[in-house]
Amino acid sequence: MSGSPKGDRAEEPPTLTIPRGTLLRSRVVSDVGTTLSRALDRELTGYATLVPQETLLLSGEARGVITFDDGVPVLAYNTVTDSGGPDALAELAVPGPYRVELYAVDASGLAAAHEERALRVAPDAAATELADDPDLAERTRESAPEERLRDADDEDDAVAAFLADEERIDAIREQARSEARDRAAEWGIDDALDGPDEFE
Structure with a gap:
């Protein structure tokens, strides 16, 4: 799976390339939090594809992939716009319902993708922005490795320092x-x- 290139640019953004996983679940949900919570509870290593139903009806530009490591979101990517990280989450934060598919993938199959720091999101970002669920966000942070939490805090500090x-x-x-x-x-x-x- 990978995003499609868009025109000639001085520097192409990273695209997400991951292997086809084992389909665990496919359905329409009104709340993405259900999918995020299920992935967290199962300690899923794999990914979810998210297609807001309004994009199917209106030819919108939001078809997302969120990867997980032991249930904690790592990357977010919009396969239509080639946006990654927080930008991809912002594009996916539209009213549901969503067509969601959840896949399991061997950790080695996601290792290369998870090195793409430009596509990373804070562990709790999906729960906050897509599900608006503070409790799920807190549970996700509690399950996230310390290294991921430090990286997210460092990024927040860098933004705050820049604005100051x-x-x-x-x-x-x-x-x-x-x-x-x-x-x-x-x-x-x-x-x-x-x-x-x-x-x-």
């Missing part, structure tokens, strides 16, 4: 202003930037 770095943010804004002015000059639309600053 006003000088860095101001520098990024100034660079954006400068690039916009340069493009406007190239395209002959300098007057468009004479009004209020768009980057504040």
